[in-house]
Amino acid sequence: MMISPADMVLFAAVVREGSFTRAARQLGITKQTASERIGKLEEQLGVRLLERTTRRLRMTESGTTYYDRCAAIAAQIDEANSEVQRRQAEPVGLLRVASPMLYGRRYLAPVVADFLSRYPKASVELVLADRRVDLIEEGLDLAIRIGTIDDSSLVARKLGEGPSYFVASPGYLSKHGMPSAKELRSARCIGFSPFETWEAENVKTRIDPVLTVNDLEVACEAAIAGVGIARVPEILCREALQDGRLKVLFGPRPAMLRTLYAVYPSRLNLPSKVRLFVDALATLTEPVSPPHRGGARRKQR
Numbered sequence: 001m002m003i004s005p006a007d008m009v010l011f012a013a014v015v016r017e018g019s020f021t022r023a024a025r026q027l028g029i030t031k032q033t034a035s036e037r038i039g040k041l042e043e044q045l046g047v048r049l050l051e052r053t054t055r056r057l058r059m060t061e062s063g064t065t066y067y068d069r070c071a072a073i074a075a076q077i078d079e080a081n082s083e084v085q086r087r088q089a090e091p092v093g094l095l096r097v098a099s100p101m102l103y104g105r106r107y108l109a110p111v112v113a114d115f116l117s118r119y120p121k122a123s124v125e126l127v128l129a130d131r132r133v134d135l136i137e138e139g140l141d142l143a144i145r146i147g148t149i150d151d152s153s154l155v156a157r158k159l160g161e162g163p164s165y166f167v168a169s170p171g172y173l174s175k176h177g178m179p180s181a182k183e184l185r186s187a188r189c190i191g192f193s194p195f196e197t198w199e200a201e202n203v204k205t206r207i208d209p210v211l212t213v214n215d216l217e218v219a220c221e222a223a224i225a226g227v228g229i230a231r232v233p234e235i236l237c238r239e240a241l242q243d244g245r246l247k248v249l250f251g252p253r254p255a256m257l258r259t260l261y262a263v264y265p266s267r268l269n270l271p272s273k274v275r276l277f278v279d280a281l282a283t284l285t286e287p288v289s290p291p292h293r294g295g296a297r298r299k300q301r
Contacts, residue, residue, distance in 0.1 A: 004041075005077070007037050014038060047066075092119075095124045097143070099127070104126060111280050114280060119273070135263070142263065142278065144263075144281070155265070157263075161258065164232060165254055165255050168228065168246065169225070169245060181201040190212075190229065194208075194212060200249070
C-alpha cells in the first residue's frame with residue numbers, strides 16, 4: 001500500500017510535539033484520529049515507530065531514522081506552501097499577456113513599466129497579435145480583447161469602450177467637400193475589405209473603397225495624406241485630430257463603439273500578478289471628450 005505523505009507529516013508532528021494531543025490540535029484533527037493514523041502507518045510499514053506509555057512517547061530505532069526523513073518532507077511541504085502564499089500576496093514570476101497590436105503598442109508600455117517598477121520579482125512577456133489567442137493552449141495568463149466575448153469559459157472584466165470615427169484630412173475635404181451619409185458610397189473611402197458596410201447618421205452604406213488595407217495605422221496615415229475617408233479608432237487618430245491633420249465627419253457621435261475586456265481563464269484563486277495587472281489596465285480608461293467636428297463646406301454639386 002502507498003504511504004500517505006499526510007501520515008508522514010503527522011508522525012513528524014507527533015515526535016516534534018512529544019504528544020498526540022498537541023500534534024492533533026496543530027493539524028486540526030482529534031487525538032483518536034491521530035493515534036489511529038499512526039497505528040495504520042506502522043502497520044503499513046511493518047515496523048514499530050513509537051513506544052507509547054501513559055506518560056510519554058519514545059521513538060524506536062526505526063522511528064528515529066524514519067523521523068529524520070519525515071521531518072525533512074514536512075519542512076519541504078511547509079516551504080512549498082509558504083512560497084505559493086507569498087506569490088499570491090506579491091507578484092512573482094512571469095506574466096504572459098496577449099494584446100491586439102494597436103492597443104499593445106499604444107497603451108501597454110507605461111502599464112508594464114509601472115508594474116515592473118512596483119513588483120521587481122515579476123517579469124512580463126507581451127504577445128502582440130491581431131488574432132484570437134487560446135489562453136490555455138498557448139500558456140497565457142490573460143488577454144486583452146476588443147468586441148464581443150464569444151467564449152463563456154473565460155472570465156471577462158470590462159476595461160472601457162473604444163470609439164472609432166469617420167475622419168478625413170482638410171485637404172481631402174477642401175477638394176471633395178463634406179459628404180452626407182448617403183454620399184459615402186460615391187466617396188473615396190479607405191476600407192478593410194472590398195465588401196464593407198459603414199453606418200453613419202443611421203444610414204447603412206455599402207462602400208466601394210479606393211484603397212483597401214489590412215492595417216489600421218496604414219488607413220489612418222492614408223487619410224492624413226488625403227487619400228480618402230477612413231473609419232479608425234480614436235486612440236489612433238487622436239493626435240491628428242488635435243493638431244488639425246484630420247477632421248471628424250458626421251458629428252461627434254462615434255462611428256463605432258467597441259468594448260475593451262481583459263479576459264483570463266478563472267476567477268478562482270486568481271494569481272496576484274494577474275489581478276494587479278488587470279487593475280492597472282483598468283486605470284487607463286478615462287472619459288475622452290468627443291473630437292470637434294471640422295471640415296470644409298459641402299461641395300456644391
